[in-house]
Amino acid sequence: MLKSLALVILVSGIVACQSNSTDKAAVVSQSAAKPAVSTGITPLDTAAIMRRKQIPVLCYHQIRDWRSTDSKSAKDDIVQIAAFKEHIKMLADQGYHSILPDQLYDYLTTGAPLPSKPIMFTFDDTDLDQFTIAAPELKKYNFKAVYFIMTVSIGRPHYMTKAQIKQLSDEGNIIGSHTWDHHPFTKLSGKDWEIQLDKPTKKLEEITGKPIKYFAYPFGLWNKEGLPELHKRGFKAAFQLSTKRYPTDPLMTIRRIIDSGHWNSKNLLSNVQRDF
Numbered sequence: 060m061l062k063s064l065a066l067v068i069l070v071s072g073i074v075a076c077q078s079n080s081t082d083k084a085a086v087v088s089q090s091a092a093k094p095a096v097s098t099g100i101t102p103l104d105t106a107a108i109m110r111r112k113q114i115p116v117l118c119y120h121q122i123r124d125w126r127s128t129d130s131k132s133a134k135d136d137i138v139q140i141a142a143f144k145e146h147i148k149m150l151a152d153q154g155y156h157s158i159l160p161d162q163l164y165d166y167l168t169t170g171a172p173l174p175s176k177p178i179m180f181t182f183d184d185t186d187l188d189q190f191t192i193a194a195p196e197l198k199k200y201n202f203k204a205v206y207f208i209m210t211v212s213i214g215r216p217h218y219m220t221k222a223q224i225k226q227l228s229d230e231g232n233i234i235g236s237h238t239w240d241h242h243p244f245t246k247l248s249g250k251d252w253e254i255q256l257d258k259p260t261k262k263l264e265e266i267t268g269k270p271i272k273y274f275a276y277p278f279g280l281w282n283k284e285g286l287p288e289l290h291k292r293g294f295k296a297a298f299q300l301s302t303k304r305y306p307t308d309p310l311m312t313i314r315r316i317i318d319s320g321h322w323n324s325k326n327l328l329s330n331v332q333r334d335f
């Protein structure tokens with residue numbers, strides 16, 4: 060079942076974290092059960108985290124020109140090359156400074172200062188164009204980013220290789236986990252945790268030589284029953300898409316918005332300013 064899903068994802072070539080309205084993404088169970096494992100953060104801290112101003116986090120997938128076969132909704136997740144360059148230049152011109160997850164974590168948990176106009180860039184799904192197109196563009200403006208890797212695709216056509224992932228890490232970007240084969244987090248149970256969390260972490264740590272501390276939910280989907288599994292494994296924070304944070308565990312439900320392929324620079328700026 061996992062293999063067939065992976066095949067569908069890889070064959071489709073449109074591995075998207077999200078293709079519909081982002082507000083439909085999170086599945087929050089109504090169960091009142093308490094997490095089995097402590098978050099390590101007291102309720103008082105959690106309230107403080109919730110009160111801090113959220114920092115904009117952008118989510119990207121493919122950076123390439125559209126093909127005639129791309130559907131309208133697929134284009135949400137495909138930012139064309141010229142548009143991507145304009146968007147990044149606009150953010151630099153506006154005075155934004157990229158931050159990385161440790162900075163965000165310290166800010167959220169301790170109030171540690173951030174540079175002016177902080178923003179975080181994140182890239183999901185291991186697409187090769189993130190290495191060939193996006194990374195060099197970000198470098199022009201001294202921006203760093205987070206790459207959430209789906210480990211099943213490493214080294215396959217149109218996806219990054221181990222060496223490319225290592226290079227991104229060596230150049231000061233952060234490598235995070237995006238599961239093995241993009242199986243929805245909300246459906247994981249039993250041995251899945253080992254397959255979708257433990258093994259990918261081990262593989263990415265072998266590639267980068269650094270601990271893997273951050274996670275992004277496939278399709279942005281999360282449920283509170285699964286959050287203890289992330290805490291148990293030492294993840295410091297996890298990134299969803301744009302649904303509301305879980306007030307009991309805001310570090311595991313950090314919001315992101317997708318920079319849509321349908322947006323121009325002005326659209327992006329107004330969405331960044333409005334949503335965070």
Ligand SMILES: [Zn+2]
Nearest residue numbers: 075076183184
């Ligand atoms: Zn994804």
